[in-house]
Amino acid sequence: MQILVTGGAGFIGSHIVDAYLQEGHQVVVVDNLTTGKKSNVHQAAILYPIDICSFKELEVVFQKHTFDVVNHHAAQINVRRSIEKPIFDAEINIIGSLNLFELCRKYGVKKCIFASSGGAIYGTPKQIPVDENAITKPLSPYGIAKLSVEQYLDYYYQVWNLERVILRYGNVYGPRQDPQGEAGVISIFCNNILRGDPCVVFGDGWKTRDYVSVHDVASANLLALYSSADIYNIGTGLETSVNQLIDMLQKITLQNISITYDKDRKGEIERIALLPKKANDLLGWKTTISLYEGIEEVFNWYQQKKTRDGNRK
Secondary structure, three states, X not given: OEEEEEOOOOHHHHHHHHHHHHOOOEEEEEOOOOOOOHHHOOOOOEEEOOOOOOHHHHHHHHHHOOOOEEEEXXXXXXXXXXXXXXXXXXXXXXHHHHHHHHHHHHOOOOEEEEEEEHHHHOOOOOOOOEOOOOOOOOOOHHHHHHHHHHHHHHHHHHHHOOEEEEEEEOEEEOOOOOOOOOOOHHHHHHHHXXXXXXXXXXXXXXXXXXXXXXHHHHHHHHHHOOOOOEEEEEOOOOOEEHHHHHHHHHHHHOOOOOEXXXXXXXXXXXXXXXXXXXXXXXXXXXXXXXXXXXXXXXXXXXXXXXXXXXXXX
């Protein structure tokens, strides 16, 4: 297949690009490289350093290639920034997505795989783990944008026959995640520990999230190439608190971690875990990496990166 991956130089997108190439697909990447890194992109992929908000530049890519599938991961992912600048968030996450879908329609793309957010669109669920039929009440402009794009995709599916597979992710973690970003508490903590900085906990540390390895997420995106149009939770079904993460990190690093507590942040949910039964049954997807193993991998990866970076100086 010929596949376009938007945001393919980013943390999650680059792992998906690797997985597609390994299966023998031809991959084109569109990424404006504001948060993505050229070094993340496999040399076998074709990279266009352009922005999805630029319709004209994006159309050139569609004119040069005939895509079977578009995998849409390009996004503004900072929840805090979406609260501070909701218009900025909507310009990228909604208008940028519409640019892409219009080009899919115009150039006859058969399928779009969209990276949505199970952690943001459900809001405060009545039951945990939450399934795909739960009420969606996002608490942030980021979550609202993700839900809006899902609904736009449903329009393109019903009216223009663009088959859509929506993957609602839990909190994805793994190698290549930016520890300087707002998302990715595991990467941030690993980086802080290696630098000797305290780990900052917002609130009392008992907020829970559903942490899923980027390797398992890449596997879901492989299976989505051949699945029928649907919405799938991509998570473990398990809640893990920040305090439990710190506990695991102390065991993995064999050290007492310095912790600083700060005030709670607006727009954040208290608890979440995603029921993956639909993905298990219909996609044939299963998680393969336990959280402890995954954190261990991330810590080792950052440790090796620190050594590599130090050797370059």
